[in-house]
Amino acid sequence: NAGVTQTPKFRVLKTGQSMTLLCAQDMNHEYMYWYRQDPGMGLRLIHYSVGEGTTAKGEVPDGYNVSRLKKQNFLLGLESAAPSQTSVYFCASSYSLAGGIEQFFGPGTRLTVL
Amino acid sequence: ILNVEQSPQSLHVQEGDSTNFTCSFPSSNFYALHWYRWETAKSPEALFVMTLNGDEKKKGRISATLNTKEGYSYLYIKGSQPEDSATYLCASPGSTSYGKLTFGQGTILTVHP
Numbered sequence: 057n058a059g060v061t062q063t064p065k066f067r068v069l070k071t072g073q074s075m076t077l078l079c080a081q082d083m084n085h086e087y088m089y090w091y092r093q094d095p096g097m098g099l100r101l102i103h104y105s106v107g108e109g110t111t112a113k114g115e116v117p118d119g120y121n122v123s124r125l126k127k128q129n130f131l132l133g134l135e136s137a138a139p140s141q142t143s144v145y146f147c148a149s150s151y152s153l154a155g156g157i158e159q160f161f162g163p164g165t166r167l168t169v170l
Numbered sequence: 171i172l173n174v175e176q177s178p179q180s181l182h183v184q185e186g187d188s189t190n191f192t193c194s195f196p197s198s199n200f201y202a203l204h205w206y207r208w209e210t211a212k213s214p215e216a217l218f219v220m221t222l223n224g225d226e227k228k229k230g231r232i233s234a235t236l237n238t239k240e241g242y243s244y245l246y247i248k249g250s251q252p253e254d255s256a257t258y259l260c261a262s263p264g265s266t267s268y269g270k271l272t273f274g275q276g277t278i279l280t281v282h283p
Contacts, residue, residue, distance in 0.1 A: 060213065091273075098174065098259065098273030099214075114270065146214065155263030156202040158216035159271065 057082050060162035062147050068168045069137045077132040077165050079147030087150045088130040089114075089159065090122060092143040099146060105130055106153060137169045172196060172264040176274035183250050184282050190246045191277040193260030197241030204261040204271060205234055205245055214259060217245075250281040 060081045069075055079088065086107050091099040091114075101114030105124040119141060121133045130149075134141060144166050148159040175194045183189050195203060202221045208214040218227040223238040231248045247254055257278050261271040 096179070096275055098176075098261070098275045099271075100273070101270060104270065115272075155271070156219055156221050158204065158219050161206075161213040161215070163211070163213045 059083065060147055060149055060160050062145075062162035062165050064165060065163065066166045068170065069134075070170050071138060073137050074133070074135050075137065075167075076134075077145055077147075077167075079130045079132070079149075079162055080128055081130075081147075081149040081160070082128065083149060083151070083160065084127070085149035085151045085160070086127070087153050088124065089148045089150075090120070090130065090132045091146045091148065092116065093146060093164075094143050102132065102145075134167075137167075139169045141167065142169045143167060172262060172272040174260060174262055174272050174274040176258075176260055176277050178277060179275065180278040180280070182280045182282065185250060185252060187250050187281075188246065188248045189250055189279065190244050191258065191279075193243045193245070193274055195241050195243075195260075195262045196264065197239060199264070200238040200241070201263050203236055203243050205243070206259040206261065207256045208259060208276070209256040217258075245277075247279070250279075252281045252283050255279055255281045 089104040090102040103122040108127045111122045123131045144164045147162040150159045205217040206214040220236040225236045233246045236243045257276040259276045261273040
């Protein structure tokens with residue numbers, strides 16, 4: 057099993073450009089999450105999904121959109137990238153939304169916005 | 171927003187040293203506390219998920235304790251090895267039973283040979 061995979065691994069954008077980050081999981085997990093990680097800060101939840109066709113806002117959703125058209129995929133879009141969105145983006149999944157269940161993470165996408 | 175704090179922010183130890191670091195969280199309406207290890211260029215990986223006050227979990231040389239009444243958890247590494255070098259993250263869903271985790275800022279551990 058590949059677990060949680062993310063593409064691309066690295067990307068450099070210019071301000072105003074758009075891009076989509078893809079997250080895929082092969083564990084048949086219902087729940088998926090997008091986080092961003094910035095130096096000196098913990099992972100912060102951007103958006104999450106409780107199932108195919110559903111999405112919800114997390115702690116820092118502004119400037120991002122998401123879609124969950126298939127259970128195994130969770131896409132994160134940046135419509136007009138800004139330097140403040142330079143970060144490492146992690147996708148995660150879990151089989152339950154219960155707070156006592158571990159989340160499985162992808163390897164991250166390092167995004168730089170110039 | 172839930173306040174999850176970790177200390178220290180970074181730690182340098184020599185190979186063979188034992189070390190520990192702290193995660194503090196609100197003690198009211200506690201539900202669970204997660205510990206993850208994140209090695210550079212790899213995926214963060216769950217170490218422990220703890221739910222009961224007084225709980226102690228162990229995985230090899232790494233162990234963790236939980237005090238929900240005072241709102242802290244300790245992570246211990248016995249006989250640190252260079253491969254233990256990583257960022258250690260704790261996270262909590264707060265009082266909710268749902269998995270929207272709030273993470274601490276992490277403790278960066280460097281073990282020198």
